Amino acid sequence: MRYTIGIDFGTQSGRALLVEVETGRELASAVYEYANGGIDEVLPQGNIRLGPDWALQDPRDYLEVLKRTVPAVIKEAGVRPADVIGIGIDFTACTILPVDQAGVPLCMKPAYRDNPHAWVKLWKHHAAQGQANRLNQLARDRNEEFLARYGGTVSSEWFFPKVLQIIEEAPEVYEAADRILEAADWIVLQLTGVEARNACTAGYKALWSRQEGYPSREFLAALHPKLENIVQEKMSEDIYPAGSKAGYLTPEWAEPMGLTTNTAVAVGGVDAHVSVPAATVTEPGKMVMVMGTSICHMVLGTEERFIEGMCGVVEDGILPGYFGYELGQAAVGDIFEWFVNNCVPARYEAEAQERGINIHQLLTEKAAELAVGQSGLLALDWWNGNRSILVDADLSGMIIGMTLNTKPEEIYRALIEATAFGTRRIIQACEEAGVAIQELYACGGLPHRNPLLMQIYADVTGRTIKVARTTQAGALGAAMFAAVAAGSEAGGHDDIVEAAKKMAQLKDEVFIPDPKRHRVYTQLYGEYEQLHDYFGRGQNDVMKRLRVLRR
């Protein structure tokens, strides 16, 4: 038997998952919570305060994940280190850090440790919005073609806005940085000594494309003179698709992790993207929904199409040989969590407690008894803005149809339905752009927890939904790419299609749309669309004016 280990670096913790290469069986997993967690108020040494919207991390926490979780899973699974043929990494993104020539993060060096810009900027660092705005304006003014690949808007979370903030606010850090790396690539550099940047983060976060490369030197120079040569000076144009082998574990890392230097290391990836084959999907026409606090919608295509409001289209960005499309909804599980924390009366909490179920289960049970349309409610799911289609963080939530008889479970169901309408709107945008979606595949936490929600998504979209068997699609996907990186000669797999056939499974339970419910939902979706356009496309910008008043 041969094994690989997938290591999933999340926002709060890192997790290792050890799986059997032949079957995908998950033998062991281990989690390490980052000691310094998300750093958003003050640097760990306690002396430096951060501004609003900052979000940093400590790269030492990532190294601790490697040292603690990998030995733990090997021990728990009871496998021989020599049989672990590969390691794969998936990471949050865009999560970047400046390093010196030896790959040491600047924040680990005494000269820079008190400079917040020397630390890891986490994906949700939102303090570079001004830089993003200027980048977008310049790109529009210059009619830069790359904008179309990102639905017309570059997010403040991405590579260039974050780097521009460093240049402007801490030029000395920028100067001192030999490279600026995605954390996923930095981990691979640590483990192998090789810088092998992955196509996923390069494409979705650093505006790279296989055809066009990065934004032009002229554009970058116009944005800031110091950016003119950033690609040549601090990045790389050697970009590798998922499943590529970066190298093998160095002795320095094989030893503390309890592995051998024969262990192949795959190039890094992003959680949502590596989840696609973990949900068994390796071909076009099948949309993978990574469903948790938010939803990422991932699709493969054989041609480059421009979908309204997509997060991005990247060749080789998900699987080699395909254009990978990413779209998303900024808040899904987060909305239900908001609801139960703020809007559910004590008698419901008491009932749930008495019956020994959680509040989501109770609400779901009551909501399941409602017929489609029975509540008379309709909502827009923009509690955290609209990510795909409208790409507008200033939009907000709306709910309509309340009467004096409206019950909490009716609102709860309306919120679930609103998020399903949001997904249907995304599917519609894909199909309007010529990217067909025949079937839906789901992974992440929500599909395993809430069958009513899944049935509603099937009924709303009119599409069958299959659910990945794993509850750790990110780590499993990373382990699958590790098996590909190791290759069949080492007992792994030749390519990700074979790996998916062997290692990825679906649950038996399939959610099939009910035609009658789908018909009523199509009526409701028509109402959703009309309000979506009314509030989202400038007919009535009340949401934005309310936001301005708030500030």
Next chain:
Amino acid sequence: MRYTIGIDFGTQSGRALLVEVETGRELASAVYEYANGGIDEVLPQGNIRLGPDWALQDPRDYLEVLKRTVPAVIKEAGVRPADVIGIGIDFTACTILPVDQAGVPLCMKPAYRDNPHAWVKLWKHHAAQGQANRLNQLARDRNEEFLARYGGTVSSEWFFPKVLQIIEEAPEVYEAADRILEAADWIVLQLTGVEARNACTAGYKALWSRQEGYPSREFLAALHPKLENIVQEKMSEDIYPAGSKAGYLTPEWAEPMGLTTNTAVAVGGVDAHVSVPAATVTEPGKMVMVMGTSICHMVLGTEERFIEGMCGVVEDGILPGYFGYELGQAAVGDIFEWFVNNCVPARYEAEAQERGINIHQLLTEKAAELAVGQSGLLALDWWNGNRSILVDADLSGMIIGMTLNTKPEEIYRALIEATAFGTRRIIQACEEAGVAIQELYACGGLPHRNPLLMQIYADVTGRTIKVARTTQAGALGAAMFAAVAAGSEAGGHDDIVEAAKKMAQLKDEVFIPDPKRHRVYTQLYGEYEQLHDYFGRGQNDVMKRLRVLRR
């Protein structure tokens, strides 16, 4: 010292209030809860089920109020019966019943007691909507002028739809009825032996006007042949303004109530309408808001104007010599009650309990800390439809602007603000029709309970609000009209203006609009108006379509 007693017949109970004629001092009050309450499922004898939307009452409960509460207040106050110079009645309306020639309700006669149509139809009996629709359609087709006096729409709660339902569903009851009376007039008939119908219910509920009388014989015949002679056969054209003396207590009623036959009895009235002088208002330019589960907005005018969506304009309908305007919001306190029953989390209830305050107080305290506009929320206050302006029961509630950080107190405040915007919209309609509103006066339960709400109403409307000192404005108003009915020769008052000067008081606390908050609220009100028209005037009838789907 001389005294009068006001008796306020509400939806759940009746209340007597004994007051000093010279000062309005409230000496004693007593409440009797109706034994049979609201009858909406099955007749009290248990054998007859009612249809949906039915709401009946038992007239014997009204008589019990007289027999129990009047002796109780006389005893509690310790006054001599001979010093009680008058009794006044206010009642819910339109609340009607069929009676025989002797004034006995048909439901009290064995031959009819099993027929639901023989019982009192309570104001909120909504089963005559079909009849109301046909009446409205016919009136529009015939361009009946009376429609304009009722904002263009006759409610299913009013006299003719309810009577038409009796004719159509129980013709034998209609035939057997010698008269069909408002409950207010029936009580006066019981007490005095005199049928003296009051101008308030005749005007606001039975489409009567001092100039035009009732709807024409031709119109009524076209609506239903049996209605052609209803006015002559089962109603009356002798209509008396508030403060008129119907007569004196008969010996049959003086004895059980513990009073003398020298006690004058005023013609009946309606709670909201008799509250106007109880809030000290006896002249135009001052709007009285009767604030509780809903709000009634009452204004006096010297000319007949047609205000959009008003409930009605009736000459002598509130005070003799004035046109009385009534407008309203269908749900106000009811919305806040809905919110605390359905949308407030356990930790808030626990905090309130711990601090020994009620949940409204806790939410109000937290909401008071928010600046205007800080929540970013805006709501439409149509949880029970829109009564005035749009006159559309099929509209529903809406709230916009939610984020993942939205807190319960922010929603609570947005709901209060929405009802204040609704009142501002009503004031605007009055002024657009030439009915000036300089000052606001409030009575009812809410103004005494929630100063934040009152300040928000002042800030939103930009008008000073004075609050009646009494918490029983209906009963006090009835007692004031009783003093007028008794007249100065008996120790009462010559007219209601004098009665108001002596008997009605305001609280010292006045709510004065803050110009800065008013400016921000005017911005928010602009947003409210735009959404009001978008959802309420046919640009997007989604609320109605959602309601159709619900059924």
